[in-house]
Amino acid sequence: MKTKYPANIAKGYTYSFLSWFGITGLWVMYLQTKGLNLVEVGLCESIFHVASFIFEVPSGIIADRFSYRFGLFWGRVAAIASALIILLSHHFWLFALGFVLSALSYNLQSGTIDALLYDSLITDKLTAKYPQVTSNIDVVIEFAQTGGVVIAGFLVHWHFELTYVIAIFTSIFGIITVLLFKEPQVGKSTNPIDKQTISVIVKTAYQVFKRNQQLRNLMLFDAFFAGVCTTYFYYFQSFMETTHFSGWMISALMVLSALINIIGIRLTPRIQRQFSKQALILLLSCSLAIVLILSWITWTPLLIALFLASQLLGSLITPIFSNYYNTMIASEQRATLLSVASILFSFVMIGMFPIMGWLVQRSGFSVAFGSIGLVIIGILIVMQRTFRVHL
Numbered sequence: 001m002k003t004k005y006p007a008n009i010a011k012g013y014t015y016s017f018l019s020w021f022g023i024t025g026l027w028v029m030y031l032q033t034k035g036l037n038l039v040e041v042g043l044c045e046s047i048f049h050v051a052s053f054i055f056e057v058p059s060g061i062i063a064d065r066f067s068y069r070f071g072l073f074w075g076r077v078a079a080i081a082s083a084l085i086i087l088l089s090h091h092f093w094l095f096a097l098g099f100v101l102s103a104l105s106y107n108l109q110s111g112t113i114d115a116l117l118y119d120s121l122i123t124d125k126l127t128a129k130y131p132q133v134t135s136n137i138d139v140v141i142e143f144a145q146t147g148g149v150v151i152a153g154f155l156v157h158w159h160f161e162l163t164y165v166i167a168i169f170t171s172i173f174g175i176i177t178v179l180l181f182k183e184p185q186v187g188k189s190t191n192p193i194d195k196q197t198i199s200v201i202v203k204t205a206y207q208v209f210k211r212n213q214q215l216r217n218l219m220l221f222d223a224f225f226a227g228v229c230t231t232y233f234y235y236f237q238s239f240m241e242t243t244h245f246s247g248w249m250i251s252a253l254m255v256l257s258a259l260i261n262i263i264g265i266r267l268t269p270r271i272q273r274q275f276s277k278q279a280l281i282l283l284l285s286c287s288l289a290i291v292l293i294l295s296w297i298t299w300t301p302l303l304i305a306l307f308l309a310s311q312l313l314g315s316l317i318t319p320i321f322s323n324y325y326n327t328m329i330a331s332e333q334r335a336t337l338l339s340v341a342s343i344l345f346s347f348v349m350i351g352m353f354p355i356m357g358w359l360v361q362r363s364g365f366s367v368a369f370g371s372i373g374l375v376i377i378g379i380l381i382v383m384q385r386t387f388r389v390h391l
Contacts (some may be wrong), residue, residue: 008120009133012113013140015072018174019109020141021164022148024083028237031095032162040092044099045353051103052346062108068116075108079171087164087390109343118326119184130326131269134319138265139345142315146258153251215328221281222321223344228288228376229314230349231356232369236307239335239365243300257308268319277324285380288313290374299364 024030031041062071082101089095114134121127152163210216213314275283289311294302325341359368 004058006124006126006182008119008181008184009117010385011177012117012120013136015113015174015177016137016140017144018081018170018177019076019113021162021167021170022146023152023170024086024143025149026156026163027086028154030086030163031158033160034090034095036092036095040095042354042357043092044095047352048099048103049346049353051100052107053343053350055104055107067251068112068119068237069178069181069183071108071112072116072181073328075105076171076174076178078102078105078108078170083164083167083171087161087168090100090251095341107211107342110214114322114326117179120182123184123209127327131272131319131323134139134322134363135265135268136387138268138315138319142258142262146255149254150251194362212328215325217319217342218277218324219341221285221343223318223348225284225288226314226345227352228292228372229310229317231352233294233308233314234353235356235360235365235368236303239303253304253307257311260312264312264316265276265319268316271316272320272323280320282380284313289373289376289380292369292376293367294370294374296366296370297365303366323358340358 029043030043036044053298062074078101082098083099085101087096089098117133117137118130121130121133151166155162240253244254271280288310290312291306295306297303321341356368356372359371363371379391
């Protein structure tokens, strides 16, 4: 019998497409056309993650204290403001402000949309279907990001500013979608008097995170793993530039990567059934270490294959860990604690991105990421033989 999902699920797919539409995915090139040098572009990326680090937990608290719809609504408003500033600005500090608002927009939705959909399933006792739902969400995101980048590629040498105009319109449609959501009341009182105060939510979330060693270790692993894959993606673009990839080759590679990622995401529910948490984490860690170590070989066809593999691994970890988190966190702290996972990722990126940029500039792409692979192998050996860390 076909499962009948709550109406919020379909709306969640629509919202995810609109909010993750990758029309501004070529922002590095766009900022260069606006007169920023690579150092300033890198600073914008760092500012984004510092702002994300600052905003993440407060944004999750807003969703838990008020409503999921409240956070998602203002997230789309912040996205519109960010796009307008970046579209109209010509000075570094205004672009930096645009990235701060972009971080706020990202934080207001990170964890919140996942929590809303999971709580929507609780009412109809369909939480066992959440791995499939989150898998579908990630497929939608892959389509949205890839489709947006492809369109942006056609606009690079035409009217590049149209990418941010389109981003504004998609955010407006996103607001309309948010208004159509029905706020789930699982674990939350409908009486405003019974609402938890912000201090109670923070205290409870801290206590849960402190005493739940497994949850803490999973979030730390997730942040580091995702940080490595994301950094690989960005600095591989510099490799493509130095090796003179043509425009059609870059576009074709991004489309192929998206297709492979979608296939991988669709398989995540099956993968989770086949492996325990500990076995799956060890498998993912070893796979990433092998990809990075093989990156030491500066043969372009191999590096292309390794790039595809690194992005596949990065796409697999999101739905897998989203399911782990949601099954371990109570509804009333879900958005807050899911935001903690995102804040850890921002913390990793703040340190890793400039360090890897320095290594790539000093030693080259292959040596930089090959060295990280050796570091991961060393960490795995220490964890398995010395500390026996429980995940």
